[in-house]
Amino acid sequence: MAAKLSPKMQSALIWGLYALGLFPALWTFWLGVQNQLGADPVKAFEHTLGVWTIRFLVLTLLVTPLRDFNLFNGLRYRRALGLLAFYYAVMHFLTYAVLDQTLALNAIVADVLKRPFITFGMLGLTLLIPLAVTSNSWSIKRLGSRWNLLHKLIYPAAALAALHYSMATKVLGTQQMLYIALLILLLAYRILRPQVLQAKKARRLQGAR
Amino acid sequence: MPLYKAPRIPSSEITPRSFYLKRRELLGLAAGGLVAASASPVLASPLAAKASAYKVDEELTPKESVTTYNNFYEFGLGKDDPAAKSGAFKPTPWTVEVGGMVAKPKTFGLEDLMKTFPIEERIYRMRCVEAWSMVIPWDGFPLAALLNAVEPTSEAKYVAFESVVRPEEMPGQSGVFQSLPWPYVEGLRLDEAMHPLTLLAVGLYGETLPNQNGAPIRLVVPWKYGFKGIKSIVKITLTDKQPPSTWNIANPSEYGFYSNVNPAVDHPRWSQATERRIGTGGFFGTARVDTLPFNGYANEVADLYKGMDLKVNF
Ligand code: HEM
Numbered sequence: 086m087a088a089k090l091s092p093k094m095q096s097a098l099i100w101g102l103y104a105l106g107l108f109p110a111l112w113t114f115w116l117g118v119q120n121q122l123g124a125d126p127v128k129a130f131e132h133t134l135g136v137w138t139i140r141f142l143v144l145t146l147l148v149t150p151l152r153d154f155n156l157f158n159g160l161r162y163r164r165a166l167g168l169l170a171f172y173y174a175v176m177h178f179l180t181y182a183v184l185d186q187t188l189a190l191n192a193i194v195a196d197v198l199k200r201p202f203i204t205f206g207m208l209g210l211t212l213l214i215p216l217a218v219t220s221n222s223w224s225i226k227r228l229g230s231r232w233n234l235l236h237k238l239i240y241p242a243a244a245l246a247a248l249h250y251s252m253a254t255k256v257l258g259t260q261q262m263l264y265i266a267l268l269i270l271l272l273a274y275r276i277l278r279p280q281v282l283q284a285k286k287a288r289r290l291q292g293a294r
Numbered sequence: 295m296p297l298y299k300a301p302r303i304p305s306s307e308i309t310p311r312s313f314y315l316k317r318r319e320l321l322g323l324a325a326g327g328l329v330a331a332s333a334s335p336v337l338a339s340p341l342a343a344k345a346s347a348y349k350v351d352e353e354l355t356p357k358e359s360v361t362t363y364n365n366f367y368e369f370g371l372g373k374d375d376p377a378a379k380s381g382a383f384k385p386t387p388w389t390v391e392v393g394g395m396v397a398k399p400k401t402f403g404l405e406d407l408m409k410t411f412p413i414e415e416r417i418y419r420m421r422c423v424e425a426w427s428m429v430i431p432w433d434g435f436p437l438a439a440l441l442n443a444v445e446p447t448s449e450a451k452y453v454a455f456e457s458v459v460r461p462e463e464m465p466g467q468s469g470v471f472q473s474l475p476w477p478y479v480e481g482l483r484l485d486e487a488m489h490p491l492t493l494l495a496v497g498l499y500g501e502t503l504p505n506q507n508g509a510p511i512r513l514v515v516p517w518k519y520g521f522k523g524i525k526s527i528v529k530i531t532l533t534d535k536q537p538p539s540t541w542n543i544a545n546p547s548e549y550g551f552y553s554n555v556n557p558a559v560d561h562p563r564w565s566q567a568t569e570r571r572i573g574t575g576g577f578f579g580t581a582r583v584d585t586l587p588f589n590g591y592a593n594e595v596a597d598l599y600k601g602m603d604l605k606v607n608f
Contacts, residue, residue, distance in 0.1 A: 117577040123374060124363030125426060125570070126577045185570075187582055195565065202563050252563060255424070256473040256544070258371045 099165050106169040109137050110176055127184045134177035139250055139264050141170035142243050146271040153281055164220050167239070171217040174210045174246075202252035209245035212238045240275060243268055341413055341497040343433040348491065349417035350590070355428035357499045359573035364506045365422065366525060367473045368457070368464040375466070376506035383463045385509035385526070394454070394531035397445035404510050408496055410443070411435035415500070416493055418516035420523075421555045421589045423541075427569040432514055433497035438488045446484065446532045453487040454537030455480045455513060456529035474540055480513065480524040481537030481551065485598055491516055491591060494527075517591040519553045550608040554599070555589035559608045 090098070113133045116122050122129040145166040151157045159166075186193050196203045216236055218224070225232050247268040250261060257265075274281075366376035369383075386404065393399035402410075413433050421427045441453070457478035461468040467476050486492065493514040496503060503509040508525025515522050521541050531537075541549035548562055557567045571581040588595050599607070 120576060122577070124359035124572050125373065127570070128426075130577070184578070189582075192565065192568070199560075200563055200565075254371075255541075256367070256371065257471075258473070259471055262471070 102165045131180045138173040171213045205245045206249040209242045212242040341433045343413045343415040346414040352429045355573045368466045370466045379465050380505035383505045388510045392444050392530045395447045395450035396532050411439045423519040425569050428572050432495040434493045434495035437492045449534045450532035451534045453482050454531040455524045458526045458528045478540045480539045517588040517595045557585040
């Protein structure tokens, strides 16, 4: 992005992103209230929120590689994307707890402790909490390099989310395979990334010579 | 509260069969719809089904839900796929090949079956292994009636079922990723198959089966998880070996051969203690009810499994 946006413009774009990002949740909720979500509206809502959590995790993890390959610098949108993933995970969990399990606490606790796929989902959500809490500029300044370290938690969180998603259904569907493959790819990229950056640096130095 | 009314002895067993059939015809006429003598194709919707004593006194799941919320992977993985993507499927003409260890193997045309065996309405609970449930008015005839007609030999111990394979009409059977191996196969022990509750359904809500519900003929075993109810059956084979069943092949640790509804044996990935009643609660009032052993049919079927460890034979 060559053109420099004014700060006002930038923050408007980010607020727009939040609005756009939350729209699927609001719209699906509205359809549910209107009884337009089919025979099992609670599951439909729960699934929609789960899949959007995955989508925002994928988008959040895409920011770095896109930037590394000079395709798109979305750094200023990363916080919003990550927070949207967190908000969706929270809504997904609340739908499960309130609408699906109707707040039957013993059933919820049993599920979280006994069923690996729910345990993984819960762990994933738990790991996202410190990230959401420290997603403000004050924390970034305050924590310094520790902030970077802390926010590496997004990787295990995404891995747990992928695991949870892969176990949530009886058989893997096409969309499911696509998102899980994307998550694996994006996580694998983090392992290769030092080499990519090295090569990039080498090329730049060569160009300078 | 009696959840399930014990059936009376079906009138077919106390009345000579020919006489009974006659009476059925009269009843059918009186009801305004006549199956047997009708010249129009048998599949032209409404079915004349005699009410039966096999019914649960629970609110019926709306027809809209029964016909739009289905697991029928031959048409796709989504619950709405079967209703949306089964338009190209042609349930007529249809034949069911019944053979194996029987004295009189025979391939039945669908119309033969519907003429030969009196169709009754049965209101059964349907419990999916995914922990949701419905209450469905099926129209069909006991599997036992068909099996008796072909006369199983004394070696026969099991009944194997096979579903149709038609990739050109069933989008879930074509494409790169196949969710399951086709054909879908299922099996029952012979005594389970002969149990009076075990039904071959040809309709629901008084009409012939919609494609998405397993047209034109499917199995209904109300005390077992829904996936045992194999749809669009083309072949029934009596055998002396436990037949394979599709979900058991796909994931033997999660889906057993018996798959009797059992709140005490959890699915490895979710609890089976409760179930959500589809089509009743809506968005804010999910109707969660306790799951009953054998789906509430324990009085009728528990004896079939006497002495068996149901945690091992899940
Ligand atoms: C990072 C956090 C999470 C992500 C990304 C996530 C994502 C998903 C996705 C994509 C699905 C499948 C939707 C579908 O089949 O279309 C799903 C299903 C499910 N999730 Fe999560 N989830 C997360 C956390 C949780 C938590 C914390 C819980 C509960 C404690 C939970 C409970 C469930 C349940 C019960 C299902 C299965 C619903 C069903 O089909 O019965 N998830 N999740």
